[in-house]
Amino acid sequence: MPGDVCVAAQSGRQIDRFLRRHPQLAQDYLNDGFWERRAIAVRYSPLQALRQLPRDSDEVVRRVVVSRLPIDELDGYLRDPDREVRMTVANRLVPVRLGALLNDEDYLVRLQVAKRLPHGQLRRMADDEDREVRKEVARRLPPFALSLLLKDEDAEVRRIVAARMLPDDAAKMLADGDWVVRLEAAQRAPLDAINEMIDDVEPDVRAAVRQRLNEFLLGNDQ
DSSP states (O other), rough: OTTOOOTTTSSSSHHHHHHOOOOOGGGGGGTOOSHHHHHHHHHHHHHHHHTTOOOSSSSSHHHHHHHHHHHGGGGGTOOSHHHHHHHHHHHHSSHHHHGGGOOSSHHHHHHHHHHHGGGGGGGGGTTTTHHHHHHHHHHHSSSGGGGGTTTSSHHHHHHHHHHOOOOHHGGGGGTOOHHHHHHHHHSSOHHHHHHHHHHHTHHHHHHHHHHHHHHHHHHHHH
């Protein structure tokens, strides 16, 4: 229909339809004055043309550039001022190279790093200042390494830890001040360690402890 395809329009939809049909013209618009036209042109231009571009002033355009460049050509964007550009880099880098963003100033970038960092390097993020990052570390650390977060200041982090710890380590969390942490720990700790929790102040914890002890007794009777 007339107007549905127009590179001169101020509509991203129309521009995209035009360049999708005529990708050979995309690089002619890499230096266009309209940021959205440049961003869409980056999507359809040859890679070699993108390599020759100076760093664009618009963060949206840079995000598209970063999404297209080969992984080994992303180093120049590790310190980009836009956090979403850096998040895109963190999502594409080979995991063993993510250490370059380990101390990024933005927690969302570090969170992306924590989701992909090799297990052997996750320990380095166990004391991150942001709880969302530490929660992701708690979800991904191997159970034997979760003692690093045993005394984390945030109860939500400790809840994740208690739910994944090895039984003997979980016993160390039975006296935690947060009742959900105690509940998680009570379901993993050895039976002899939870005996003393049968009178816990929290009803749900008491119920979980008694259920485990009763199941053990019934199992022995059989």
